[in-house]
Amino acid sequence: MIRTCDVLVIGGGPAGLAAAIAADKEGAKVILIERESRLGGILKQCIHDGFGLVRFKEKLSGPEYAERFIDEFKSRGIEAKTLTFVTSVERISTGFKATVVSREGVEVIETKSLILATGCRERTSKQVFIHGTRPSGVFTAGTAQHFTNLLGQLPTKRCVILGSGDIGLIMARRLTLEGAKVLGVYEVKPTPSGLTRNIHQCLNDFDIPLHLSHTVTRVFGQDRLEAVEVAKVDDKMRAIPGTEEIIECDALILSVGLIPENEIAETLEVQIDGRTKGPRCDASLMTTVPGIFSCGNALHVNDLVDYVSESGETAGKNAAHFALGTERVLVDIKPNENILYIVPQTLDINKKNDDVVVYFRSKEVFNKATFRIIADGKIVFEKKYAFLRPPEMEKIVADFSKFNLREYSKITAEVEVDAK
């Protein structure tokens, strides 16, 4: 039996939920596929608060934030297929054909448009080239969080955390509250990767030291981890010989970066941006393949869930209105060297583009900088910032409608540094 829908959403986390709701609001027939048994994605295990400040003006925990969307999703009667896994997606003349497996068997769903809300995954210890033995007790922060917050199990009594990403900082506090000793957080970069407030409320509040320009080079222990070796790094992030120190502990928890999950996108030959590791999109969050949309952390790694939901809504709304055969003329937005990445990467000049939401991150910490978008020599948007930090994504809304964009137009985004 082949099912059909207008919009097929892959992923039932905050991005997918928002996308499905937005597409439903536009009158589209939506089916959402979720591989786990419950909707909510990673928010199910993010039990800390701080979610939804932008959207709800409230400090919500992850589950609370997710469940607000789940409640709306359910009240709208949108179909969700949980415990269902997409094994393949192919292009067909009417759109896309997804094959999914679940306890019910193998099912084929044909859809006009597709939203990829597949989230991201964590970099592992081997991806940051940690050497030594292979004991138990090496966890990514998310895995440790799963054990602690979903299974109620303590994965460590005494640990070292590598990486000052937000999940690592949150887990430092979380494990401390649950009775574990966090000996320190080590960060290879000279600046923290996570939000400043998390450094304060997760580390400083509990006297957990943060060691910048340090890394973990080796792990020890045959069965369970017994110790790690940490070392200072030079300005090229290489361990400095002679600075090694052995720290006895039972776990190494890694918060060393997130990578958007785009395995399905890649099989469909969606172009991936080397900077974001997510699909290249236009302002409607349509990827380079017509009919495929991307949102949330699959598009680029966000630091606030509010923006994840926002991108989901953009993708959902536009996917609902997607009609085959609509011509796009894409013009790149080229970022300058001070910009880590920018989303969207392109504009479809056939669209009005009067309220283009632009997300960007600076490449380094800049105090006093100006962000500017220039189209054919004219300033489309300009904003001055007291500071720009890579861990903190910036969002602006730009109006391109008065700039008469053509296919040969040159659009650039730049951060001009007034002082470093």
Added chain:
Amino acid sequence: MNLVCITCPRGCTVNIEKVGDDWKVSGNSCNKGREFAINEMTKPMRTICSTVKTTFSDAPVLPCRVSADIPKDKIFDVMKEINKVVVDKPIGRGDVIIKNALDLGVDVISTSDLLSQI
């Protein structure tokens, strides 16, 4: 003295000084920053998010938090209370798990409907 405001992800660096009986606050982007800074100097408050044990095998723990901020120095005392509880009914999001924990005037509440979904 410089503080980092933790009220929102912006994380403003706020400067606070005592001027007579009053506080002089600068660097904050909003009024919450001023409130935070003054609180931090007089009675620092924090929230707790944790889990409580349940009797349900498919959800051995239920996420919870305090309904309002508690004094920072009471964090581990409240955690002890949270660790004692076992939830055996499928309570919902917002339901009270511990009423008026340690007489702080703050409840420990469930933050998920998870138990009603399993």
Added chain:
Amino acid sequence: MPNIKKIQKKLSKEYGDKVQVTFENDIIRLTGELDNWDDVFAACSMAATKNSKIHVVNDIKFTGDKIPPMRVPSLVDTTLEGKTPDVLVIGGGISGCAIARELSKWNIDVMLIEKNADFAMGASGANDGEVHVGFDLSKGSLKQKYVLLGNHMYDKLCSDLSVPFRREGQYALFTQSWLFLPVLFFCIWRKYHDGVTDTHFLTRRKILKAEPTFDRRIRFGVYNHSAGVVCPYGLTIAYAENAVENGAEAYLNTAVLSIDTDDNGVITAVNTNRGTIKPKIVVNAAGVFADDIAEMANDRFYSIHPRRGTNSIQDRKSAKIIDTIASVQHIDLKQQSKSHTKGGGLMRTVHDNILAGPDAVECYAKEDTATHPESIKVTYDKQKGTVPLASERDIITYFTGVRAPTFEEDFVIEWGRNCGNLFHCGGIQSPGLTAAPAFALDIEMMIVERLSKMMTVEKKTKWQPKRQAVPVLKDMSPAKRAALIAKNPDYGVIICRCEEISKGEIIDALNRPLCPPTVDAIKKRIRPGMGRCQGGFCSPLVTKIIAEHEHCTLSDVKKSSAEAVICYGETKGGDTE
């Protein structure tokens, strides 16, 4: 008969009076004291003759560091006390498991013991999985004999045991033009003298046409189409499972602590952490510890010198860079290098990952499987010359194994010289995986022959050489997959997203004979956690499935050994441990 005086002269020149050599009972014994392991290795190698049956025994005291003792499982019980198997096989690597399986054809009691928490935990597990053609081996060695025989057995064997195997062919590539004639003559020699008949000599044009991803600097190469790739730990486990399905007994976490022999040098008892076993015949397939077992039985006539090698595994995304086995060879005449397979090769594994390596580093710790950054560097520096697209950035994991060579660098496959009922299967290193199926058959016959003198030995009438593997649903057609899910809905619940492994497959694996209920054992058998997230997403889920299956708490589930704790118990309430 080795020239001991000449050897002593060479040793004295190099090491003064620090090393002495004696020759007695056909053993070249080195004694003395050295503080550098490279010197110990070099001294012993100096005294050894390649492929000789007269072995070097290393009794040089190494003073540079403490050599760690053999790790022994913490388990102590009496499960095996008083057991009297006809044949006791020590070591659950490819050799021991293959021998146990072949012996299971006969109506004899076969017992296989392995000290680790699973099979294939040594070199068989950390192997690159190449099924060699023996192109680099000369006639006269056991290695050469068995590699040729073993290679031909692989198609049927892997089909019988349901183990993934592919013949992909192997390239040896050359960038130095002056090697053209020597290599050409070498090929002809191998073909007509050594029986490696599938060698093709290829020009640059032909190679690059067939393999456009190879480095353009290649001048010519040699291709052997019968080289293949197999899942090395998969084959080892399959052998063990099939042995047990045919009546053999197998025990993990069982280490030999000592051996009792009588006045005639016959083994009377093998003492383990799980009781004393009294076997008629003992097979020593103990890998890096083969010489230690030999010593326990007063029959140490060879020495193992551990040589570690590290392999890197790349994400399946990069699988398209190579679909065969290849390695660029560089001959440096100035550097008299004695190194073995430095930097290894590049290949696509049976699971469609790219594997790079292994390197080769002499080491004194037999179980030192720690990885080092230099290994990755050496391997990739070399392999970028094979396929320039090979990139460290695509690595998802790396692991180290320790090879178990003798100083003569050949296998030791023979009855004990001092111990009448001990059979040695030692010195097994590359191409041991390829050779094992063949030498296991020979060992089977030698043991049956010896045993026949002690008891009636007959073939079982119902020996089942075929093994059913856990179904791999992701490789099935949708219809077949749907049919299986209809029978068992757990096949439709995907637990490992990277490798697409279902809950049903995990439970099937747990229900297989000999599967330890650990996260690593499941990973080895059906691959959850082998993908790009390395178990980040699925390890908590697999832990939970194991706990449910075993009716234990989550904290009882281990990564591998009993000490490899994953979780320390509940965060709150109740759980008091």
